[in-house]
Amino acid sequence: MARDTKFLLVLMAVVMTLVFSVWNVLLNNFVVEKAAFTGQEIGILQSLREVPGFLAFTAIYLLLWFKEQTFALIFLAVMCLGVAITGWFPSTYGLYLTTMVMSIGFHYFETVNQSLTLQWVDKSESAAFMGKVMAWKGAASLLAYGGVWLLMEVFGVSYNIVYMAFGFVGFAIVVVLWLYFPMFRQVHEQHRKVVLRKRYWLYYSLTFLSGARRQIFIVFAGFMMVETFGYSVGEISLLFIANYVFNMLFAEKIGAWIGKVGERKALTVEYIGLIAVFTGYAFVENSHIAAGLYVLDHLFFAMAIAIKTYFQKIADPEDIAATSGVSFTINHIAAVFIPVLLGVVWLHSVTLVFLVGSLLALSSLVMARMVPHAPSKGNEVLSFGKSVTSEQT
Secondary structure, three states: OOOOOOHHHHHHHHHHHHHHHHHHEEEEEHHHHHHHOHHHHHHHHHHHHHHHHHHHHHHOOOOOOOHHHHHHHHHHHHHHHHHHHHHHHOHHHHHHHHHHHHHHHHHHHHHHHHHHHHHHHHHHHHHHHHHHHHHHHHHHHHHHHHHHHHHHHHOOOOOHHHHHHHHHHHHHHHHHHHHHHOOOOOOOHHHHHEEEEEEEEHHHHHHHHHHHHHHHHHHHHHHHHHHHHOHHHHHHHHHHHHHHHHHHHHHHHHHHHHHHHHHHHHHHHHHHHHHHHHHHHHHHHOOOHHHHHHHOOOOOOHHHHHHHHHHHHHHHHHHHHHHHHHHHHHHHHHHHHHHHHHHHHHOOOOOHHHHHHHHHHHHHHHHOOOOOOOOOEOEEEOOOOOEEEEOOO
């Protein structure tokens, strides 16, 4: 097997997805069955989960001591350990604690992994490569969800055993990756300080709205399936399997399509679709229609690749690591308070929670129409039909 950068990126993404998918698919059933969570507790847990994402900009300071590749592997291992110990703490505060451990590993890994991808993969093939990685992540998720369904529905294995099995297997694979791959050279030396540039404002805005909108889907769409429609852990697993079959089959094609039609058109299609999906969530009364909306939502999410490739095209190469940390923080600003606030709203109106998602998708659509047809450094924003250069912004 080739020991190159792209292969390492694929393998790290597969491990992350395999382990995180188990945590994610079990979460709603585990907290309801073992800790008697309501919408308020799940909102608090999800807000705590996003705090490390909000602090992702601090990764740039840790990179003063670690190379990005080493950093990514260390925090991928931390995430795996966080998942492995989850089943040992089936209480409100225990779940808050293990979630934080998992989340620190997850968000710090994702921050640096995004940076490495944008540095190691050429602009001309980045959208297609990200789609390919998403397809592999879909396969890893299928393995995770299929494994959860088999272990729990067929063999009756406990939550604790499932968490430990996948967490420790993921940790072992990370150790193998550490030993197998050489330390790759960085083509562009990265800034080791926080970087905020005025000309990246549209990227920051799209990232903020994406984070806010995704929180509503991640926190409340799955929770609705369990609380409102009574889905079992097996049924949730099968729903997630359907999602990732679509990813495995179509994500690489979606990435190639984004590379062909451009970020502006791809984001426009995504946000129009999401307006319809969130509005559907707000008023759905049939469990099968709700499941269909859930799959559609996940499919549109694949088009979010376009935000990353837009940034890659307008960015200075030396800014990528620092801006990846900043963008994760921006992405998680709303994530820190939205789950808690909407968790309270949920107790009074499920419809209103999802209409907020529709409004965020509409705001994203307005921003997407400001992306130039051919974004580049000096051509970051389209305003009133004319490209606005970095000097003008």
